[in-house]
Amino acid sequence: MQQSSAILCDGCGQPAGPGHIARRLKRLENMTRYRPIHVQALFLAATGPAADTDYLYSALGDFAGEGAEILRALGIEVSGRAVEAALTEFQRRGYVLAYVLECAQANGSAAAHREALQQRVFATIARIRRSLKPKRIVLLGNELTEFVPQLAAANLEATLILREGRPFEWNELGDRLLTKELTAPLEAL
Ligand SMILES: [Zn+2]
Numbered sequence: 001m002q003q004s005s006a007i008l009c010d011g012c013g014q015p016a017g018p019g020h021i022a023r024r025l026k027r028l029e030n031m032t033r034y035r036p037i038h039v040q041a042l043f044l045a046a047t048g049p050a051a052d053t054d055y056l057y058s059a060l061g062d063f064a065g066e067g068a069e070i071l072r073a074l075g076i077e078v079s080g081r082a083v084e085a086a087l088t089e090f091q092r093r094g095y096v097l098a099y100v101l102e103c104a105q106a107n108g109s110a111a112a113h114r115e116a117l118q119q120r121v122f123a124t125i126a127r128i129r130r131s132l133k134p135k136r137i138v139l140l141g142n143e144l145t146e147f148v149p150q151l152a153a154a155n156l157e158a159t160l161i162l163r164e165g166r167p168f169e170w171n172e173l174g175d176r177l178l179t180k181e182l183t184a185p186l187e188a189l
Contacts (some may be wrong), residue, residue, distance in 0.1 A: 011048075011102030012138050013120050024103055030057040031097075034087045040094030041182055042158070044124070044149065045170075046117055046143035050104040056090075056097050059083045066170065070097060070140075073173035074182075088108035096132060098170060100124045100144070114143075121147050125154045139167035139179060 006015035011024040027048070034057055045066070047118025052058045063071055063078050063086070069085055071078055074095070078086050097121070100120050105113050128134065138161045139148065145166050152160055161181055162168075 003113045009103060013101075013107070013123065014103070014105070016103075020103065027052065027055055027058055030055075033057070034091040036094045038094055038110065039096050039132050039134040041096075041136040041138055041161075043095065043097045044128075044144070045097070045099050045140040045141055047101045047113070048099045048104050057087065059087075060078075069170055069173050070178075072175055073178040075176035075179045086170065094135075096134070098124075098127075098132065102145075117143065117147070121150060122179060123142070125151070125156070128156055128158070131152070134160055136155050136182065138181070140173075141167055141170055152162065166182050 007021060007130075008014065009016035009020055009024055011028065016024070035184075039118065049055050050065050051065065054067055056063070056067035056070060059067050063083065064069075068078070071090065074090070076086050076089050076093075076094075100117050105116060108116070118177055127135070134156075136159045137151070137156065139151070148160070148162065148166070163181075168181075
């Protein structure tokens with residue numbers, strides 16, 4: 001029972017030291033600030049970015065990495081605008097970005113990473129059902145492909161938005177792509 005005294009991080013389920021927990025709490029605090037009461041769309045990706053500045057809600061001065069990508073795909077203007085203004089628009093539209101593993105996985109093989117995702121998907125489904133309660137779920141990144149059937153069968157009372165039956169790829173999120181995808185099902189509901 002080597003890990004009996006280790007704390008398990010509530011964001012990723014991994015044994016975590018004080019540094020890991022502190023980073024997790026900071027990200028959670030930043031995300032909570034912009035969490036809408038009613039979630040129109042949940043953007044769900046596999047694993048939080050390694051750099052805190054690439055995490056949408058922790059952007060400093062400018063958006064970078066995945067944070068920048070998702071805003072671009074949604075047509076949310078960032079240039080000449082404070083980070084807070086763009087995040088407020090994201091919130092006002094009822095959007096939330098979440099990860100199956102909220103924390104980047106520091107070490108470990110692809111297989112270990114996949115296993116961590118598999119172990120965490122149940123907790124993610126519970127979080128969606130009890131807390132986030134989105135109307136739509138947009139899956140991002142091919143790491144989530146294997147979980148599509150599980151999420152579709154989970155009775156989440158949300159429309160799963162996919163591209164040809166698969167999650168959207170980060171590298172194919174063009175300008176306003178997600179805006180187009182989100183307006184179509186919205187009209188159909
Ligand atoms: Zn964690």
